[in-house]
Amino acid sequence: MNSIIKSISALEILDSRGNPTVRTYVTLEDGTQSVSSVPSGASTGQNEAVELRDGEKRYNGAGVQNAVNNVNTEIAKALIGKNTSNQKDIDYTMIALDGTDNKSRLGANAILGVSMAVAKAAAISANLPLYAYLGGTNAVRIPVPCMNILNGGEHADNSVDFQEFMLVPHGAPTFKEGLRYVAETFHTLKGILKSKGMATSVGDEGGFAPNCSSNEEAIELIIEAINKANYKPGIDLSIAIDSAANSFSPNLDGNYDLAWSGLGKMTTSDLIAKSAEWLEKYPIILWEDPVSEGDWDGYIAFTKRFGDKIEVVGDDNFVTNTKYIKKGIAIGACNSALIKLNQIGTVTETIEAVRMCREAGWRYFLSHRSGETEDTFLADFAVAMDGGHLKTGSACRGERIAKYNRLLEIEHELKGRSEYRWK
Numbered sequence: 001m002n003s004i005i006k007s008i009s010a011l012e013i014l015d016s017r018g019n020p021t022v023r024t025y026v027t028l029e030d031g032t033q034s035v036s037s038v039p040s041g042a043s044t045g046q047n048e049a050v051e052l053r054d055g056e057k058r059y060n061g062a063g064v065q066n067a068v069n070n071v072n073t074e075i076a077k078a079l080i081g082k083n084t085s086n087q088k089d090i091d092y093t094m095i096a097l098d099g100t101d102n103k104s105r106l107g108a109n110a111i112l113g114v115s116m117a118v119a120k121a122a123a124i125s126a127n128l129p130l131y132a133y134l135g136g137t138n139a140v141r142i143p144v145p146c147m148n149i150l151n152g153g154e155h156a157d158n159s160v161d162f163q164e165f166m167l168v169p170h171g172a173p174t175f176k177e178g179l180r181y182v183a184e185t186f187h188t189l190k191g192i193l194k195s196k197g198m199a200t201s202v203g204d205e206g207g208f209a210p211n212c213s214s215n216e217e218a219i220e221l222i223i224e225a226i227n228k229a230n231y232k233p234g235i236d237l238s239i240a241i242d243s244a245a246n247s248f249s250p251n252l253d254g255n256y257d258l259a260w261s262g263l264g265k266m267t268t269s270d271l272i273a274k275s276a277e278w279l280e281k282y283p284i285i286l287w288e289d290p291v292s293e294g295d296w297d298g299y300i301a302f303t304k305r306f307g308d309k310i311e312v313v314g315d316d317n318f319v320t321n322t323k324y325i326k327k328g329i330a331i332g333a334c335n336s337a338l339i340k341l342n343q344i345g346t347v348t349e350t351i352e353a354v355r356m357c358r359e360a361g362w363r364y365f366l367s368h369r370s371g372e373t374e375d376t377f378l379a380d381f382a383v384a385m386d387g388g389h390l391k392t393g394s395a396c397r398g399e400r401i402a403k404y405n406r407l408l409e410i411e412h413e414l415k416g417r418s419e420y421r422w423k
């Protein structure tokens with residue numbers, strides 16, 4: 001099998017929010033072809049790898065023609081003739097070519113697109129499904145689908161401060177059943193919202209975006225839906241929260257303003273005291289970014305207080321970067337890291353972040369972005385990384401469903417060899 005790169009090219013396409021993003025094509029000398037598309041975040045950490053956008057004002061909706069051109073010229077030139085079976089060499093060649101420490105010259109969107117398309121081409125050329133190529137024969141664990149059911153924060157124009165409320169079907173026997181639990185509860189919640197005269201429109205990740213009067217009301221609606229769908233809260237289905245606290249911490253420093261939910265100005269210790277009340281009352285199993293990215297002491301205090309009971313995930317503070325995860329491990333901030341390919345910008349560095357978590361005895365939570373495409377790379381990647389859970393949005397948006405459907409396919413393909421468990 002000749003898995004040598006023959007050509008690389010890219011194209012500007014649209015993501016699920018209608019913003020430009022990069023699609024990349026790789027062709028090998030043996031005739032193999034692969035394609036990848038990169039996602040894009042809205043509530044981003046300050047230290048994420050840079051998504052290159054055109055023009056002076058590089059807002060989310062700006063074009064990505066410069067990133068596309070970088071793939072078509074410099075990156076293609078550097079990689080043509082290389083063997084795709086050496087992913088590390090390919091990724092580190094691009095990192096060196098970029099020359100910055102945050103991929104701001106060539107663009108993380110340019111580099112990641114190539115990195116993902118190369119991995120896919122290598123898998124096809126080796127005649128293996130992507131999850132098996134990246135994870136080996138032991139890649140059989142299908143992640144628990146933490147389905148986003150209610151959106152707030154920067155993902156919706158409603159009155160909820162927390163960004164994501166997810167359903168976690170840890171009590172299901174298989175992925176297929178787990179997905180059924182969450183999809184049924186999603187539809188049940190829709191009925192409840194309708195009956196209360198609340199909006200059933202959805203946010204960026206497909207969760208409902210009603211105007212709740214408080215975060216408590218959002219959680220209580222979800223618990224009502226779990227019960228009404230005939231599941232047991234805390235046993236069949238629990239709740240995961242991504243506060244994305246950056247979005248209500250103006251200076252990212254431990255001073256908070258939960259204006260929409262009526263809690264108003266809060267310090268880190270107020271927020272932790274409130275969280276303790278909610279953890280007492282509600283079946284919350286995982287909490288991501290409970291404080292803002294600069295509030296390292298807040299992460300430490302939160303983890304100290306609740307870390308033996310729930311998974312405390314760092315996203316905006318770690319940005320899938322081993323430099324920050326290493327710091328978090330050393331000081332006891334969190335016990336898990338969110339893992340997003342485009343926060344760091346290559347497949348190899350993402351795997352390095354996962355490995356660091358694993359070696360520290362941490363969990364790691366695989367994640368989509370709020371701006372996505374129909375690319376299913378993440379589904380295979382989550383199985384390959386063996387993390388046991390992933391978040392990839394709700395049951396009603398095609399770009400999210402594409403990943404869930406791919407996971408159903410993988411479970412089916414593994415014919416009884418698949419595993420499904422929360423821990």
Ligand SMILES: O=C(O)[C@@H](CO)OP(=O)(O)O
Nearest residue numbers: 041042043044368369370
């Ligand atoms: O904060 C998050 O975890 C993500 C994904 O859910 O959102 P975004 O892609 O907007 O950063």
Ligand SMILES: [Mg+2]
Nearest residue numbers: 242244288315
């Ligand atoms: Mg997050």
